[in-house]
Amino acid sequence: MPASSLDELVALCKRRGFIFQSSEIYGGLQGVYDYGPLGVELKNNLKQAWWRRNVYERDDMEGLDASVLTHRLVLHYSGHEATFADPMVDNRITKKRYRLDHLLKEQPEEVLKRLYRAMEVEEGNLHALVQAMMKAPERAGGAMTAAGVLDPASGEPGDWTPPRYFNMMFKTYVGPVEDEASLAYLRPETAQGIFVNFKNVLDATSRKLPFGIAQIGKAFRNEITPRNFIFRVREFEQMEIEYFVRPGEDEYWHRYWVEERLKWWQEMGLSRENLVPYEQPPEELAHYAKATVDILYRFPHGLEELEGIANRTDFDLGSHTKDQEALGITARVLRNEHSTQRLAYRDPETGKWFVPYVIEPSAGVDRGVLALLAEAFTREELPSGEERIVLKLKPQLAPIKVAVIPLVKNRPEITEYAKRLKARLLALGLGRVLYEDTGNIGKAYRRHDEVGTPFAVTVDYDTIGQSKDGTTRLKDTVTVRDRDTMEQIRLHVDELEGFLRERLKW
Structure with a gap:
């Protein structure tokens, strides 16, 4: 959601x-x-x-x-000195100041109806109401108070000043x-x-x-x-x-x-x-x-x-x-x-x-x-019953394009490999590539989900040719995790560049 x-x-x-x-x-x-x-x-x-x-x-x-x-x-002849102004009004009770049209938009319907009648403006035309009030500010201030216009800060009816224009430059x-x-x-x-x-x-x-x-x-x-x-x-x-x-x-x-x-x-x-x-x-x-x-x-x-x-x-x-x-x-x-x-x-x-x-x-x-x-913010319930927050930004817009994560941070062979890979990927010019060495792969994934990183690349024992089965068949391969699907695939580092280019290019 x-x-x-x-x-x-x-x-x-x-x-x-x-x-x-x-x-x-x-x-x-x-x-x-x-x-x-x-x-x-x-x-x-x-x-x-x-x-x-x-x-x-x-x-x-x-x-x-x-x-x-x-x-x-420049701003004289453009009209800004004379017209670049917003309508402003103050509540004498709370000493709060508001932009008039914004204040009126937040009012209950019955309050607005009383104001429309007092200012003799057709109901529903807020723009016309503001214009009428600015043409007769003394009348407008009294009408606001009589209509019971609420102060958003206190939630109570205010004692309102005549509205006036305020130049914003x-x-x-x-x-x-x-x-x-x-x-x-x-x-x-x-x-x-x-x-x-x-x-x-x-x-x-x-x-x-x-x-x-x-x-x-x-x-x-x-x-x-x-x-x-x-x-x-x-x-x-x-x-x-x-x-x-x-x-x-x-x-x-x-x-x-x-x-x-x-x-x-x-x-x-x-x-x-x-x-x-x-x-x-x-x-x-x-x-x-x-x-x-x-x-x-x-x-x-x-x-x-x-x-x-x-x-x-x-x-x-x-x-x-x-x-x-x-x-x-x-x-x-x-x-x-x-x-x-x-x-x-x-x-x-x-x-x-x-x-x-x-x-x-x-x-x-x-x-x-x-x-x-707002569009990218997503709250998901996982099959495990846990919840994750993920920013599903367009990959090209993501602040971090790729996170390179060593599986452990106390093995120099793995961390040095990850640093070299980070530099290699950075040279592609696709955007920011981050070296992440927290040592907790699960927390790293969640953190990068939350900031919108589309791809997390993990360097592990297989990458350096030290697989559990004693073979080196997975040497120079890495795990690539997709942010949105959480699916993981294994790629050779020579294939990784093309994989990322294809998904991060405009």
Whole structure:
């Protein structure tokens, strides 16, 4: 059976070295996590699989790694300074602070009904309710208190403040003087670094439309209420593509990328029944979006977004380009008085300049890791009546690909052979190969089941030519154990390389 709760995954992650609370020895830093020895391997494997698929295997994609520190004007013209905010509300009794839409989602039905009536909003439209409350915050605060909105921390009705917006960007200063002129931000998304480098990439590569720019990197959002482990955090990593297309071809490419991303997540091991495409209705769309499809996943804590694929029209390049009036921009953008570059594409046939539309598949790395762990977590009852926990990760994504285990740790002939074999397998370039010398083969198997190691190779007396029957017929053979089936086979070490290559290649 899979993980029954998020707590099971959290416990496994700490026990086996996947993920730790950041700064735990000082009480922890809320919404910030550190990836441990196995977590960093799993995370890197996921990122490498994404990069391979979207950059190496395609002929229409370039890579980029833009800076985390972001010029203030980039986020001014993108609209982030004005609009990158979430609705926030406080309980005067408990002094707890919540993101309004998240708080309302957790309320009993009868409480929500009273709120809908008080704010004169049609029942069932939570998005419209939040919008109405933010337009009339004083009325909304009183309505929440009168409706008996519960505080999740206490389970009791709260005395609620008028809700207000909170900008989630982290500010910093560049240089020794802290003033308005030196103000910068830690990027709240990786996308803007791609847009402002559009002309640089285009000039350097001579790309023709359609083409994309891919990036993996850290982003920072000062979330009001980070929660659900690594699902909603303040420091996170994104895998984003900005795919530039001709206006008029945008709807085709939007549908294409939705299907492509669904297919890829399934190839990573997520089941189709746990992946739910959700097309955002018009009232939920971001101000720049023509259409957005969210790929939702059935996490242990509920159905939540794993990746979003947005048709952003010409808003982004149109926001950052100079000569806006001459380019026929269709999106509503701020008048740009600072840009020094024309972020547009010249049609090679007509010679006319135009601003490409953008399709953006944007996935969270951390959410991807959480989904993989949730999908792979399996609790099995063995024929002996014992129970084992096994992470049935796709072998290529497993943190440790192969564990090489000497049957005993006090026989130099066996341990040295195992070390040489480990080095030989490592040279194949398949990923991490671990030498495990605990001396207890049963416990080693269980430990590697729990961390998802697909193959355990045991070096024993037969391997070194000291079989119990006195023969050497099994010399240079090893036992290979499969994680999922627990079946064991005997292979010559010269056959082992091909065996593993076949099962661990992409």
